[in-house]
Amino acid sequence: MNNRFHTPKFMVKAALGAGLSVLTLGGILWLSSGPPIKGTSTQATDVNTASSELTATLKTDLMTSEYIAVGAVPTEIMPEAIPPSDIEKMVTVSSGDTLMSLLVTAGATRSEAHGAITALTDVYSPKKIRPGLDIALTFASPTSIETLDTTRDVGPLRAMQFQPSVERIVKVSTAEGENLRYIAEEIQRPLTMKMARSTNEINSSLYLAAQNVSVPNDIMIKLIRAYSFDVDFQREIQKGDRFEVVYEAYYDEDNNLARTGEMIYGNLTLSGDDLQLYRYTPSSGFTDYFNEKGQSAKKALMRTPVDGARLSSRFGKRKHPVLGYTKVHKGVDFAAPRGTPIYAAGDGVIVRANRFSSFGNYIKIRHHSGYQTAYAHLKGFAKGIKKSKRVRQGQVIGYIGTTGRSTGPHLHYEVLFNGRQVNPLGVKLPAGEKLKSVDLKKFKVEQKKINQMMNDLKKPAALAQVQPN
Template sequence: MINNLQKILKKNTEIIALFILILISVISTSYFNYNKDRIIKNYVESINNIYFKKTLNHFIDNLEPRFNKVSHNISAGETFDTILKKYNVNKDEIKIIKETLSKKVNLNKLNTTQKIRFILDQSSNKIKEFTFQISNTEKIYLTKNTETNKFNQKLLLTKLKKDIIYKENKILQSLYKSAVDRKIPIGVIVEFARVYGFQVDFQRDIRKNDSFQVMYEAFVDDNGKIIETGNILFANLKLSGQNNSFYYFDKKGSEGHYDKNGKSVKKALMKTPINGARLSSPFGMRKHPIDGFTKMHKGTDFAAPMGTPIMASGDGVVKKASWCGGGGNCIVIKHNSTYQTIYAHMSKFANGIRSGVRVKQGQIIGYVGSTGKSTGPHLHYEVVVNGKKINSQTLKLPSGKILKGEDRKIFETSKIKLDVLKSEKIVGIN
């Protein structure tokens, strides 16, 4: 039997050796994993040790720089005090800064275009330097006088140079997108839409491969950065091969945009108070998307992305800017004894818009939303004429003024100069 066992072992030596090797590998791996788990467990216990944590936090706290540089963009609803308290600025320090700044600015009327920058000494929560932006061209700069604990004050002015910029593009999707693709400032796009909003329905009148041209004023700093924009000097919207050109006329008393024949583009009301929107529900009978029954739709719905700016379609006084039940956030504007307009389902109102405020045609009054009885972001727009709601898209509006006499002669000269300037800009681009 022993001989047989020796024969079997001799015959299967390689298999037995492989088995022993595998067994040794399994045992050694298990031992290594056991030690590894034990080391990790000890490491985790050390990290979670409360005394180690306190020591580590103390070390990190001591690494924090003494001076913290803060740059804060003012948000809607923020006050001067809440902003500085957010950064743990000393209460007495806030009082001193407010007393210093209040001689130059009204701190109770902050707006979202302003910025606050300061350097905070975190050892005392006091401010070393403070910059308050009044406008795009003015800033107040404060530096701490350590002897008197008061601030020295300087008014910093940014010198701007006026430049004339020309841009053009084909409209493949929407006027707004085509303008943004050419890096045209939002303010210029809104003004362009306002100028053409008197006669163009931006959803139905514009076709693919229509085009636009625009020449506008830009005010740039020493680095060539555009700080603000001015008037649109020339605009052309080419629709179905037909040019629709407008020229800016700056004569006092007749300021505004006119066509090539000296006729003002301005009318009583704009045709559409929103740019880049889609007409989603016209004026007339329809099945209500929420209530489910058929009723008269006494307005026009324009579907647009959330937050799209909504413009006042004419000069007037805000009669209401509040919640309107099914209309959600809405605004009612009285333009004169004949016309009144209503804008509903807004996400929010523009800064300063409230009952009793006077607004100008084309001024942004709010932003597209889906408040109230709404299935998606859109503007519900109504026009009321002599107390009766009518179809805004078929409304015949009175034409603007026509330049005559001496004003017409001056305008013709101005128009020629703008055409020459436009040609020079086009040649420069090409």
């Protein structure tokens, strides 16, 4: 008899001893909890010689008794098998990481990682992945039937997903029925743009007043930059002044703020005087902020080329904090945390960008009309900043530091006119563009529309009602 159809005798004896009926059909041992089959003996050990009457009786017993195939399943019914769960992992991109190294370190084989990255290139360049990005990975369980390598703590890589922007989700997953062929897809999140308005009284600083009414940081920076040509935020802001800002806000499907757009309008009420600014693009094509008379807020130079800094030392005579004696301070100092970005105060060409005497890391820019600006004690220079490089106003050129003769992180900022240092906070700067003729008429129309929109935003539930034109 073939071994795979052999019925062990100890099973038969044990079954008969327990008062169960025994029958083998096709080599499978059946046990019946019913009464012994007619014509059989409870002492019999070989049921293959049972009479044909057994077959008829078995048909009846099969209708009334429970039979279990010995060797196929235990005598107790096994519950339905639960498939092993996938394993989820979250990895964060750090400086120096490559997508290949991240996937392999997380548990993917090089073959799986290569397949996923190759598929990804159809919708997103792996070179664009930056430090700080979170990537969700899905692996099969190491106990799944797909896993052949028992030394791995995870099974094959099944999916990879990340969100490079608030509007975009990128996903790579295995093709249906295949383990190592990956397909990529891009999912666009629908965002709704609405106009938002914020206003508050200033009790200590403009920044805190804006923070207290949840003005997004990027909108706050745009407001400060727009006014940085005319307003000395250290001396001119007083308790009881106010600000107002209107900006584009993009909301997701759950009505959560996803991102912001442009600042459309700003107003600073300083000592009772309103300084209103409207965003407008004239025929020149250069978008700017203009006051109610059509005069650009932009000047040749910014008075404050750093955001959120504290004026720590003014222009003029002072007792030097390191040398200990009184000498003329030919610039102004702005104290800020190490690494805070520094902006080019105006369009121009870099004439120096290196280490320079007691100034430490130092940049000097030549502007038009005889003006130059200088920036000292920098931690370092922005990428690409070097001598003869042309820069635009507001471009990041370096970062706050404490190199050279310095007692703490700050920016020493100078404005030079015809080679002589002048007070950056007091010098009269050349005005920007003034709208005329057709541009002025079109600006007045746009100004009226913005004013009407602001009135609508002041009404209850305005945020949900006012839509952009």
